[in-house]
Amino acid sequence: MTMPPPLLTATFLLLFLLTTITTTTTSQESDPELDCTNKWIHIRRLPLQFNLDLLLNCSQYPLFDNFCNYLTNDGLGQKTHNNSHSWYRTDPFMLELIFHRRMLEYPCLTSDPNLANAIYIPYFAGIDSLKYLYGPQVNSSFLHGLDLYHYLVRMDTPSMWQKHFGHDHFLVIARSAWDFIQPLSNDPPIFGTSFLELPEFYNVTALTFEARAYPWQERAIPYPTSFHPPNLAFLESWVNRVRKSRRNALMLFAAGGGISANPNIRRSIRLECENSTSISANGTGYDKLCEFVDCSNGVCEHDPIRFMKPMLQASFCLQPPGDTPTRRSTFDGIIAGCIPVFFEELTAKKQYGWHxxxxxxEEFSVFVPKEDVVFKGLRILDVLMSIPRSEVRRMRENVIELIPRIMYRNHGSSLGLRSKKDAFDIAVEGTLQRIKSRIEELAAQ
Structure with a gap:
């Protein structure tokens, strides 16, 4: 296959990064002052069929997308413009690459799995799923992950798996868990694969965009936004812009959908937003009550300029569920200092407990039950306008304080920026604690 030059460059770079796994030394050898107690991670070395080789088919899934351009900058995507230092056209499905690149910079790596507190599996599970979701193996989705399991258990140091039977292993899946729970018995298959239904992986911690409420192994971590600052100065500059931005709209709805005749929360929001033009904003302190950014047909996905400027100018960002409860827009809005308005708890409250x-x-968001809006006539505008302006300012400041926690900073970032924990750091800390608790629990049985 002939690859475009940007992909070829990114592929060679990623190949170099992947091969460094074989020569990774214990981090403490290079930094004796580093305290890695209970933080050691070993990266399993997988055949390239489980990661790098999957990127070579980036243009082969027309029903999904041609994601070749999203691979540049180690998964951050292309810059929004040539002089950009922090903003990229990031595709959230590339989180597996972004996370892997950051794992290679993790300060407490060890080449000895016997010293490790956790073991990272550098498997691009979401990208590998495309051949089952959109490709020629759509009717074989029950096979997704079996070859990986056989390699981990039988071919590559079986004792590493057998030590805790996978309880100390973790991986990242850059999709919702709902895409990986097709029952093994389904005939004919429905959309999705059976990766998380395989008993072989029940013990592995899976970091996903959206987790189910009940299984032990899943944990939700933030969607990547387009903001990836390389140093503290760029982060502080953005935060200052967010803090000083004039909020001339009360609320913003940036999304697609809402055109169905059937009652649903997106339809109710869209109708209320359209009707708000006939309501006077005089005396509210806002120029307009509702701003609508139409993101239908994916027009906003890789163009943050379309929605970030309106988000900067709105006090509240409405975050209704779509096909599934969670939304990347939740994190885009936080980056813009826009107070999120949730309509069901599974959108965020029951998902991202680490971050x-x-x-x-209650300190940084508003909750409006979707049933009250759709079936009881509750107006979102009335709820938001009833919040005192002093309380709005306080909530916005709390949102701004969350920005470092939910962003994925650029790889190779400055020492100053690394002093602030970002979404990756918090995910790794949470995973280590989760694995530690689980192993202690098993040892006590």
Whole structure:
């Protein structure tokens, strides 16, 4: 296959990064002052069929997308413009690459799995799923992950798996868990694969965009936004812009959908937003009550300029569920300092406990039950206008404080920026603690 030059460059770079796994030394050898107690991670060395080789088919899934351009900059995608230092056309499905690139910079790596507190599997599970979701193997989706399992258990140091039977292993899946729970018995198959239904992987911690409420092995981590600052100065500059931005719209709805005749929350929001033009904003302190950014047909996915400027100018960003409860827009809005308005708890409150502590939600967000809006006539505008302006300012400041926690900073970032924990750091910390607790629990049985 002939690859475009940007992909060829990115592929060679990623190949170099992947091969460094074989020569990774214990981090403490190079930094004796580093405290890695209970933080050691070993990266399993997988055949390239499980990661790099999957990128070579980036143009082969027309029903999904040609994702070749999204591979540049180690998964961050192309810059929004040539002089950009922090903004990229990031595709969230590339999180597996982004996370892997950051894992190679993790300060407490060890080449000895016996010293490790956790073991990272550098498998691009979401990208590998495309051949089952959109490709020629759509009727064989029950096979997804079996070859990986056989390699981990039988071919590559079986004792590494047998030590805790996978309880100390973790991986990243850049899709919703719902795409990987097709029952093994389904005939004919429905959309999705059976990766998370395989008993072989029940013990492995899976970091996903959206987790189910009940299985032990899944944990939700933030969708990547387009903001990836390389140093503290660029982060602080953005935060200052967010803080000083004039909020001339009360609320913003940036999304597609809402055109169905059947009652649903997106339809209710869209109708209320359209009707708000006939309501006077005089005396509210806003120029307009509702701003609508139409993101139908994916026009906003790789063009953050379309929605970030309106988000910067709105006090509240409406985050209704879509095909599934969670939305990347939740994190785009936080990056813009726009207070999220949730309509069901599975959108965020019951998902991102590591990054957005559940007990803090009332301090940075508003909750409006979707049933009250759709079936009881509750107006979202009335709820939001009833919040005192002083309270709005306080909530916005709390949102701004969350920005470092939910962004994925650029790889190779400055020492100053690395002093602030980002989404990757918090995900790794949470995973280590989760694995530690699980192994202690098993040892006590």
């Amino acid at each position: 957005l502590p559940e007990e803090k939600y």
